[in-house]
Amino acid sequence: MKASFILLIVFACILLNGYGGRGIKPPGTNVGIKTKTIAANLDVPWEIAWGPDNCIWFTAQGGTVSKVNPETGEKQLLLRIAGTFRNRSTGLLGMTIHPDRKLPYVFLDYTYKEGKKVFLRLVRYKYTDDSLIHPLVLLNDIPATTGHAGSRLVIAPDGKLMLTVGDATNGNSAQDTNALTGKILRLNIDGSIPVDNPFRGSPVWSTGHRNPQGLAFTGPGTLFSSEHGDAIGDELNLIKRGGNYGWPHVEGFCDTEKEQLFCKTHEVTAPVKAWTPVIAPAGITYCGANCAIKEWRNAILLVTLKTQSLRVLKLNDAGTEVIAEQVYLDHEFGRLRGVCVSPAGAVYVSTSNRDWNPGEGYPKQGDDRIIKILPGDSSSSGLVQQKQAKPALAEGAVVYNNYCASCHKNNGEGLAGVFPPLRGTQGVLGDKTRLIKIILKGLSGPVTIKGRKYDQQMPAFDFLSDREIALVATYVRTHFGNSVENITQVHVAKVRGAGKK
CATH class of the missing domain: 1.10.760.10 (Cytochrome c-like domain)
Structure with missing residues (x-):
């Protein structure tokens, strides 16, 4: 059981530089990369996304949406949302831009406060002439707290809008299909509920989530989410229609006696991969056939907060399993929150060192920042393998x-x-x-x-x-x-x- 195997897991993770999970091959030599800061002095860019104008659009946790030209570094403010409540891991969070130019919509979610209560709101904006206008509230009054709000947004290949929502520190709500917390939600882009959702009249798509902070499609119908565990069991999940992912009764895999009892009476979907010790996974994206770093093609790119790294999770040909994992930027730039890939296959990550839980030595001068990752060679800067080995710990x-x-x-x-x-x-x-x-x-x-x-x-x-x-x-x-x-x-x-x- 977990208690009897945990020591073995700990030392295996040390030997493999933090790799965990089941059936994952040890990493080979990481490919050469180099890095370039394209924007600095930001205030916790929670989400980064490639915009319709070939700029990187990003949300700032304090309540603004801006963009930066990745070639010149020129920044421009697009929107400031009054009334955004920021405390710990709340504020302006997820953003996604509709990929169809005929539908010039940007979707945002943010927390706000009424009296002593905190809520999450989902809003659609129309973009025109470097402005975001005509806000339309799609969801309102979703319970939230200063933690476990989620939250990520993505447009599905079928045009539906997907949103992750944390359990707002109320684990029991994750199993309650009448509650929107602890869920992944699915809506039409006008806020109406799709008729083919698994629970009639409800935006709920999947249940049993604790705090999912990453969401990405790798192909039609193939949706992955990264999720924070509690003390153990951070997860990468393949999200299925109506799937139950176990929280608060299951963390990671269903392998303790208590978890197995729950899994016998509930159809729980196991994670594709789980990490113990935890890594604090944040944003994810998919690097496909156009990925500028060819060794990263057909991989999920995952950024982490606790382990301050970019993880390349190679998928099998079917795109349903992680077959290998490599770690980059290990403690190079601090906590990493967002990741995106341009249409040309360039990879960008954003730091999160000015958030509520900075690591020691952070924030540094210039934080927070958006960083471009470029192909390199054995002499390139930013390589994990060039770092000196850390001394062995007691x-x-x-x-x-x-x-x-x-x-x-x-x-x-x-x-x-x-x-x-x-x-x-x-x-x-x-x-x-x-x-x-x-x-x-x-x-x-x-x-x-x-x-x-x-x-x-x-x-x-x-x-x-x-x-x-x-x-x-x-x-x-x-x-x-x-x-x-x-x-x-x-x-x-x-x-x-x-x-x-």
């Missing part, structure tokens, strides 16, 4: 980096008002049994640490082995300026066993 540090560092940071300082620090806190330095229980069961609800209030949402890590929990608990008690007694595997086993009685 076992406790490995577990911490895989499961804790993205929130509590490598230095244990956390993020003010969001993730509590680990340095000198009673929860870390105090009663060992209580610390083990926190790691096993997680936390939910507000806590006050060093006079600062945190709305604590820590997942349970009971899937880790006793040895791993002992390693990471000892690590946080003996680092970041902390120096107290180690925690043993025997102690963890005793606490875990007591909790099962």
